[in-house]
Amino acid sequence: MTSDPTTAKPGSDVPRRATATLSDVARAAGVSKASASRALNPGSRHVSAELRARVREAARRLGYQPNSSARATTTGTTAMVVVLVSDISDPYNAEITHGVIERAGEAGLVATIAGTDHAIDDEVRAVRMMRSLRPSAMILTGTRSGSAVSRALLNEELERYTRERGRVVVAGDDELPFDTVVVPRRRGAAELVAALHELGYRSPAVILPDRDAVAAREWEAGVVEGARRLGLRFDYQVAIRVPTTRDGGYEGTARLLRDRPGDVDVVLAATDTMAVGAMSAIRDAGLRPGTDLGVAGFGDIEGTEDVTPSLTSVNLALVQAGAAAVECVLRDSTADRRMVELQARVVIRGTTPPRGADRS
Amino acid sequence: MTSDPTTAKPGSDVPRRATATLSDVARAAGVSKASASRALNPGSRHVSAELRARVREAARRLGYQPNSSARATTTGTTAMVVVLVSDISDPYNAEITHGVIERAGEAGLVATIAGTDHAIDDEVRAVRMMRSLRPSAMILTGTRSGSAVSRALLNEELERYTRERGRVVVAGDDELPFDTVVVPRRRGAAELVAALHELGYRSPAVILPDRDAVAAREWEAGVVEGARRLGLRFDYQVAIRVPTTRDGGYEGTARLLRDRPGDVDVVLAATDTMAVGAMSAIRDAGLRPGTDLGVAGFGDIEGTEDVTPSLTSVNLALVQAGAAAVECVLRDSTADRRMVELQARVVIRGTTPPRGADRS
DNA sequence: CTGAAAGCGCTTACAG
DNA sequence: CTGAAAGCGCTTACAG
Numbered sequence: 001m002t003s004d005p006t007t008a009k010p011g012s013d014v015p016r017r018a019t020a021t022l023s024d025v026a027r028a029a030g031v032s033k034a035s036a037s038r039a040l041n042p043g044s045r046h047v048s049a050e051l052r053a054r055v056r057e058a059a060r061r062l063g064y065q066p067n068s069s070a071r072a073t074t075t076g077t078t079a080m081v082v083v084l085v086s087d088i089s090d091p092y093n094a095e096i097t098h099g100v101i102e103r104a105g106e107a108g109l110v111a112t113i114a115g116t117d118h119a120i121d122d123e124v125r126a127v128r129m130m131r132s133l134r135p136s137a138m139i140l141t142g143t144r145s146g147s148a149v150s151r152a153l154l155n156e157e158l159e160r161y162t163r164e165r166g167r168v169v170v171a172g173d174d175e176l177p178f179d180t181v182v183v184p185r186r187r188g189a190a191e192l193v194a195a196l197h198e199l200g201y202r203s204p205a206v207i208l209p210d211r212d213a214v215a216a217r218e219w220e221a222g223v224v225e226g227a228r229r230l231g232l233r234f235d236y237q238v239a240i241r242v243p244t245t246r247d248g249g250y251e252g253t254a255r256l257l258r259d260r261p262g263d264v265d266v267v268l269a270a271t272d273t274m275a276v277g278a279m280s281a282i283r284d285a286g287l288r289p290g291t292d293l294g295v296a297g298f299g300d301i302e303g304t305e306d307v308t309p310s311l312t313s314v315n316l317a318l319v320q321a322g323a324a325a326v327e328c329v330l331r332d333s334t335a336d337r338r339m340v341e342l343q344a345r346v347v348i349r350g351t352t353p354p355r356g357a358d359r360s
Numbered sequence: 361m362t363s364d365p366t367t368a369k370p371g372s373d374v375p376r377r378a379t380a381t382l383s384d385v386a387r388a389a390g391v392s393k394a395s396a397s398r399a400l401n402p403g404s405r406h407v408s409a410e411l412r413a414r415v416r417e418a419a420r421r422l423g424y425q426p427n428s429s430a431r432a433t434t435t436g437t438t439a440m441v442v443v444l445v446s447d448i449s450d451p452y453n454a455e456i457t458h459g460v461i462e463r464a465g466e467a468g469l470v471a472t473i474a475g476t477d478h479a480i481d482d483e484v485r486a487v488r489m490m491r492s493l494r495p496s497a498m499i500l501t502g503t504r505s506g507s508a509v510s511r512a513l514l515n516e517e518l519e520r521y522t523r524e525r526g527r528v529v530v531a532g533d534d535e536l537p538f539d540t541v542v543v544p545r546r547r548g549a550a551e552l553v554a555a556l557h558e559l560g561y562r563s564p565a566v567i568l569p570d571r572d573a574v575a576a577r578e579w580e581a582g583v584v585e586g587a588r589r590l591g592l593r594f595d596y597q598v599a600i601r602v603p604t605t606r607d608g609g610y611e612g613t614a615r616l617l618r619d620r621p622g623d624v625d626v627v628l629a630a631t632d633t634m635a636v637g638a639m640s641a642i643r644d645a646g647l648r649p650g651t652d653l654g655v656a657g658f659g660d661i662e663g664t665e666d667v668t669p670s671l672t673s674v675n676l677a678l679v680q681a682g683a684a685a686v687e688c689v690l691r692d693s694t695a696d697r698r699m700v701e702l703q704a705r706v707v708i709r710g711t712t713p714p715r716g717a718d719r720s
Numbered sequence: 721c722t723g724a725a726a727g728c729g730c731t732t733a734c735a736g
Numbered sequence: 737c738t739g740a741a742a743g744c745g746c747t748t749a750c751a752g
Contacts, residue, residue, distance in 0.1 A: 382730060430729035430731090
């Protein structure tokens with residue numbers, strides 16, 4: 001197929017078309033396979049420097065790359081972490097995944113991504129498939145919904161995997177009985193409410209996803225908790241359920257403005273994307289977002305702060321969450337379940353200027 | 361660790377802690393390993409229906425999952441495609457990667473992602489590492505820069521991989537001698553210029569990345585080509601080089617407005633992110649983006665259209681490009697190098713309203 | 721420190 | 737159609 005002069009040259013000891021194997025290296029270096037293996041793997045103490053150098057040189061010359069499948073079949077495990085992502089196009093999941101990939105790379109772990117189309121049954125299948133790769137760990141990202149039955153099935157499949165010495169870490173919400181890196185939605189939402197109160201906001205309206213997702217429930221719980229803590233009456237009449245999209249945010253806000261004008265001083269949206277939609281709705285109603293009606297998003301996804309005025313949001317440290325999940329894998333496994341929660345950070349921007357008058 | 365009643369029950373034929381192996385299944389079904397293997401692998405014609413059913417049932421009961429490492433060491437290859445991403449946080453690369461993951465999943469291929477920190481030397485190392493997984497294919501995404509020497513090294517390493525029967529596909533720009541899915545930057549940029557001309561724009565300024573990347577060169581070439589084709593004089597005085605960030609776009613546009621006011625009717629930015637920065641600069645100069653000065657981005661990355669007014673851009677079908685790369689892998693390999701180019705789609709939005717007067 | 725040998729879990733000619 | 741055996745490329749006790 002190719003006629004690379006360096007390898008096609010006759011007399012060269014580079015095998016023409018095949019992959020160089022450990023035997024080839026051993027032969028080229030004039031040692032046994034066992035010694036070659038030991039020379040190439042750091043951690044084997046029992047090799048002379050001379051032999052090690054000779055073997056390394058031969059390996060380099062042959063372009064030898066250990067067959068990690070073979071290695072895996074003898075050791076029973078692979079330096080691989082599998083990321084199970086419910087929805088890869090979701091920017092939340094994407095950021096967590098990026099964090100995993102980067103941190104895993106640093107640690108010499110290969111990251112394998114499997115999408116699972118949101119359905120929990122799909123997730124069971126994915127775990128089953130991925131189990132066959134014998135990865136050292138699986139990291140689950142994104143929120144699983146589904147019936148109690150399918151949840152139990154997923155659980156069972158994951159348990160099976162842990163019995164095979166696999167590590168399971170959940171990055172997102174506290175919903176499965178494994179080590180979990182909790183994305184601080186609840187706390188972040190509560191802190192947002194507090195920060196807005198500090199700025200003089202008193203009557204929030206809430207734009208919620210219609211789909212019943214753990215993430216949204218956490219956010220909602222945080223908002224309610226934050227309001228209660230401040231002694232704010234939280235009016236459930238202004239909790240609107242719409243699709244988790246820009247258009248959902250638009251539609252919900254438009255409805256809000258039509259039905260209860262004047263009642264609300266800030267719109268809280270469960271995601272940044274929805275908040276951007278909310279801003280458009282406000283504008284189309286002849287009002288100025290920020291100046292006339294506050295808007296806050298949630299998640300602080302890259303890119304969304306660039307609307308005008310810039311969007312107040314809560315940074316959830318998702319990339320760090322992904323990295324933290326890898327840290328969990330790297331640390332020794334313990335009998336106890338581990339829970340990690342990172343810090344949320346409220347980022348006040350142009351859509352929530354200080355409200356002068358206190359009209360609580 | 362766990363005391364799952366279904367597996368802890370004595371007398372059950374589920375091994376307590378270990379992974380079920382093909383031998384276990386064969387024993388449970390009362391057949392040979394060979395038959396068990398054949399019964400489990402579709403494509404083996406030589407098994408009676410009765411035997412197949414018996415083996416399948418045993419496998420199900422034992423929760424058997426083939427060890428794909430073992431399979432790989434005997435077959436020499438894995439149903440895996442490796443994606444080499446130069447920068448995972450880059451939304452362009454992310455979209456292509458999503459396309460790959462989704463399409464690969466449908467095709468029963470596992471997608472493994474390796475980040476390569478932009479440096480081409482890193483990419484060589486990544487290819488070398490990944491080669492040890494014996495994947496059926498590697499898909500390279502994002503633009504590699506670097507010296508001719510390191511490029512040659514990368515090439516060599518990839519050649520080596522193809523000699524091992526691996527498939528290499530590049531998704532992005534035509535820069536390496538392998539099957540390539542070309543992201544239609546050049547054509548898209550030319551079409552953008554034509555579309556803007558149609559709307560009455562005559563004097564574009566160009567905001568370019570300072571880093572010498574193939575992607576940006578392609579875009580620039582497309583702009584120049586488009587301008588020339590229309591008989592437009594293209595003034596290189598208004599080609600500004602800044603970092604590929606929002607702030608870069610801001611800075612470049614601010615400079616432009618300061619130095620040559622009135623000369624330009626539309627600002628073309630090499631990325632959407634830069635275009636968003638450009639809009640802010642225009643606004644901060646007391647002008648209205650769109651109304652007073654047109655702005656167009658490039659890439660049509662999800663989320664960026666949501667600025668106000670919404671951003672004109674060029675959709676590059678990046679998700680589809682990722683999918684197309686997988687298609688290349690799936691199709692039989694041929695001696696000839698394959699080139700696929702998808703359609704770019706100019707999306708006119710609020711930042712480029714029709715310009716009434718023709719002032720060419 | 722080094723090597724011969726066994727074994728990891730699979731697949732696949734080769735006989736029957 | 738089925739099974740016994742060899743072999744894939746590695747690692748790791750076990751002797752020396």
